[in-house]
Amino acid sequence: GEDVEQSLFLSVREGDSSVINCTYTDSSSTYLYWYKQEPGAGLQLLTYIFSNMDMKQDQRLTVLLNKKDKHLSLRIADTQTGDSAIYFCAETPLMFSGGYNKLIFGAGTRLAVHP
């Protein structure tokens, strides 16, 4: 099927690290993406990773990719209250899209940051 799976909720203390996990479906996905959605705002691309990489770091964000297990994670270091949002994992599987078209999203992980 086309199900991208994520845990639905994560609560962390301000200053701690957050780790959001995702399992995707298609090993042919060339890129994997993390989007952020804040209330009243559109989806914003946070970061992405190319499938031949196993790690990508971008300031406070670290993406880890395990292709064998089709597992993707997003680590946010020094989590701030402004990081409170819904985080979506997404893929563009060649099997289903026939050429880099639609994104398939997970249900999203709601990150709550408390003092």
Add this chain to the structure above:
Amino acid sequence: DTGVSQDPRHKITKRGQNVTFRCDPISEHNRLYWYRQTLGQGPEFLTYFQNEAQLEKSRLLSDRFSAERPKGSFSTLEIQRTEQGDSAMYLCASRPAGTGGLNEQFFGPGTRLTVL
């Protein structure tokens, strides 16, 4: 720098009425996508345009749904005979050509539809 815009931002309608939404992509983005997002879920793909050609449609897009992009710029999504199950956020996204395998889509703020 103008992002993707959508109009209206909110629409309340009665069951059985027709509604039309508009999306203006980032200029010079030739690829345009419509998604639907229901509460507690991620966006689900509806349809895809490359310039004015509609190249892919999801099975979610029933006969009551139609999308157009007549001049390859803005797009409209029409829902006829709305049902309560159509209540959702309708998202539009665009991206330029020539990015290789990177499918970075830029999303608009969405149109929230409520069918009473």
